[in-house]
Amino acid sequence: MTVLPLALAQFVASYAATTMTVAVSVIAADLGTTVLGVQTAITLFTLTMASLMVPGSKLTDVLGRKRCFTAGLAVYGTGALLASAAPGLGLLVLGYSVLEGIGSALMIPPIYILVTATSPDLVARARRFGVVSGAGALGAAAGPLVGGLVTTWFGWRASFLLQVLLVGWVLVLARRIDDPRRPRRTPFDVAGAVLSATGLFFVVSGVLQAGTYGWLVSRADWIVAEVVLLPAGGPSPVWVLAGAGGGILAGFFAHVRARERAGREPLVPSGLFRDRVTRLGLLTQHVQWLVLQGSFFVIAVFLQQVRGYDAIETGLTLTPATIGILGASAAAGRLARRHSPRRLVRGGFVLTVAGLALVLLLVRADSGVPSAVPGLLLLGAGVGIMLTASVNLVQSRGPDSAQGDISGVSRCVSNLGSSVGTALAGSVLAGTSGPGGTSFALALATLALAAVVGLVAALLLPRPT
Incomplete structure (x- = not known):
């Protein structure tokens, strides 16, 4: 039962990071502000969450893992409730950008620490990380689709109220979480x-x-x-x-x-960065989220600008990638019994590069929805395999006492990858133009090159000892 509230919390945090993008214009009109103002609120949420992830993870040692997790949920839920009632941009920024960002930084690191600490062996840990990683990827992928549906049918405020309900459910389930480690009396840096x-x-x-x-x-x-x-x-x-x-x-x-x-x-011991496996594992995590968020961004913009799809049609077209991620995450336990994390990370990058190549070869402005299915399915499966394996690889490198440090740096690197992926793809799209979606092809090719860099890092991982 422990993994369910952790997975749901990861889903909510990932969902919040992507669902706002489809409601920017509606929110701006309703609050009497500008699109730039709402986009700034989204940016501030990302900045707050990413910048506080490492300090948030260290607080798990001071407050206790379960207490930090539930405190993060409470702050996050309060922020979502305030955002749902926002009469103007100021309260939206306070609720969404500040409080939800702080809540995410408090609740996300304990998710991965608790999975590591409560798993009896590597296979069980891989299975649970598969559930959590799958929930996070599903939240990121489903955010635009669910957000589009909720905004269209019930209004943008309902999207925040949905988060409040989910957070309340997680808080109820979290009572059953057993944290085997008590808080330490240590001065906070x-x-x-x-x-x-x-x-x-x-x-x-x-x-x-x-x-x-x-x-x-x-x-x-x-x-x-x-x-x-x-x-x-x-x-x-x-x-x-x-x-x-x-x-x-x-x-x-x-x-x-x-x-x-x-x-x-x-705050973080310097020895953490001297371990070669940890350094390379963190690099692969960074590249995975870069490629995932960057490719979703490019494909979504292509579908909306070139094919004229709305948010719902865009989300449905991206469904094969979501299926690939969930399928790979569901198989994480079986894959961990048969293969080492090192081999799984390598295989995941190979599938990801192949998926991006198929999208580049098959998808055109007039090629229809089926042309995207093979590439998106491979892309999702590749990322799904890597998300679980690389987290397992990095989190398993240290003892229980170091899990707060490892988790904070790991989540920070992953969030930075998401930001870099969207920024990199957006800069390529903004800086190039051409007929027939040439700029979109160049952006995807850039992300494929980044995936190759991740594959090289995976190939440099040493054999397990």
Whole structure:
């Protein structure tokens, strides 16, 4: 029973990250604001969640895993309730962007820690991670479809009320969760939390600007508070923001080493990044979410702009990928008995690259829905295999006492991958144009290249000892 509330919580968090995209115009009109304002709220949700994931995971040691999980659910549910009643953009930002973002950062790391800690062996852990990963991928994939249906039939506020109901159900189920480890009385690294959150905020914020301004040369004036900080044709603000974030993160790692030399516990131990399997495993996780979110974004935009599909038709067309993800996740336990995580990650990348290649070869503006089925099915199956195997690989590298650190970094890397995937795909689409969907083909080819990079990282994983 433990895995059900954890999987449902992961579903809700993933659903919230994608469902808003189909209701942007409706929300803007209803609240009397602009589309840009609502898009900013979505961006702030992503920034808040990603930047607080590492500090949130460390709080599992201080508050306890189950308590942190339920506290995150309560904060998240409160945010969703406020957003559903928002009379204007301000309360929407507070409820959705801030509180739901904080709630996600508190509840997501304990999901993976509890699965690791309560699983008796690697096969059981793989099976449970398959359920959780499948629920997360289903939430991300179903967000536009379910959000489109709910918005069309009941209004955009009902989408937030649906989240409130799901969170309430999870809180009831969470009473049965048994956390085998009690909270530790350890000082919380406040300075490290501020440095890591601020650095990640700037890095993710920079990445998210790529779709608007481009990666290298800015396509438009970068204006902040009605002041042009960078004119069009100059350096892209992506590197200004990401560079600032990188500098702050360098200061964070220096802070970590200083605390370790002083014999004090840092937010994240530096030894975590010295393990080769962990480093490569985190890289494969990053690429998986990059390819998943990026390809869903490109295909969805192609279907809507080139074929003229609405949100419901788009979601239905993407169903084969969802089926592939769920099928692979359901088979995670059987696959773990027969193959090592290393082999599964490699095989998943091969299937993903093959799926993207089939989409590129078969899908055209006038090719019809069936042309996308083989490629999307392979893409979903490949990602579904990898999501479970790579999480199992990384989470199994450390002892129970290190699970908070591993989980926080793992979820942070995955969220960063989602942001980079959408930004990378969006920047390619915005920076290229051509007849017959050439820009969409180039964007998918870029994502396929990223998947090849992930495959190379998987090939470099050492044999299990």
